Amino acid sequence: MKPIILASASPRRQELLANLGLNFEIKISDVDESLDEQTPPAQQVEQLAERKARAVAAQLTQGLVIGADTLVTLNNQVLGKPKDRREAIEMIKQLQGRSHEVYTGLAVIDAATDKAVITHQATAVRFKSLTMEQIERYVDTGEPYDKAGAYAVQGKASVFIDSIRGCYFNVVGLPVAKLADVLKVFGVEII
Numbered sequence: 001m002k003p004i005i006l007a008s009a010s011p012r013r014q015e016l017l018a019n020l021g022l023n024f025e026i027k028i029s030d031v032d033e034s035l036d037e038q039t040p041p042a043q044q045v046e047q048l049a050e051r052k053a054r055a056v057a058a059q060l061t062q063g064l065v066i067g068a069d070t071l072v073t074l075n076n077q078v079l080g081k082p083k084d085r086r087e088a089i090e091m092i093k094q095l096q097g098r099s100h101e102v103y104t105g106l107a108v109i110d111a112a113t114d115k116a117v118i119t120h121q122a123t124a125v126r127f128k129s130l131t132m133e134q135i136e137r138y139v140d141t142g143e144p145y146d147k148a149g150a151y152a153v154q155g156k157a158s159v160f161i162d163s164i165r166g167c168y169f170n171v172v173g174l175p176v177a178k179l180a181d182v183l184k185v186f187g188v189e190i191i
């Protein structure tokens with residue numbers, strides 16, 4: 001079987017891939033994450049997932065390289081990772097009491113042939129209504145800081161979730177069922 005390389009520093013992505021029982025290595029390469037803000041979110045996450053995977057594939061002669069990128073959108077506005085407490089509070093304030101979309105881009109590249117499959121998935125997440133006190137207490141747990149949209153569905157923000165439509169794992173950062181479909185194209189079968 002071809003070696004599998006995860007081009008991600010995200011512990012969540014590492015855990016989700018490990019859950020599949022696959023052997024894989026982690027290799028990270030710095031990429032320029034700047035984008036044209038006019039680009040629709042689905043294309044943004046695909047472009048960044050591809051950049052992350054390509055940067056690692058370029059250093060290898062073989063192996064399947066997996067890259068991913070996650071962002072949150074609310075009424076077509078992109079919410080990235082919050083820079084500070086104020087921004088994190090602002091993001092949760094906007095998300096509470098309504099529904100938003102989480103996009104994850106996924107790129108799998110065969111380093112030997114350069115064959116690439118690039119795709120994305122969207123999941124709709126609805127938050128309960130929250131008080132300002134709850135929002136501040138949540139932000140002060142420190143959980144929001146390295147997460148798109150300033151929350152972790154798999155963490156303490158789980159108590160804020162009213163409903164999810166679509167793939168839960170996509171929100172955490174890796175659309176696992178879609179990944180299995182893509183890996184199959186490269187001859188890797190999970191089950």
Ligand SMILES: Cc1cn([C@H]2C[C@H](O)[C@@H](COP(=O)(O)OP(=O)(O)OP(=O)(O)O)O2)c(=O)[nH]c1=O
Pocket residue numbers: 007008009010012013028052068069070071072102146147148149151152153154171172173
């Ligand atoms: C919305 C949401 C995002 N996130 C995380 C997933 C991603 O790790 C992060 C979005 O940032 P990304 O830029 O997609 O990824 P990353 O910087 O963590 O890792 P790398 O670029 O090396 O692959 O937000 C959660 O863990 N839970 C959530 O509920």
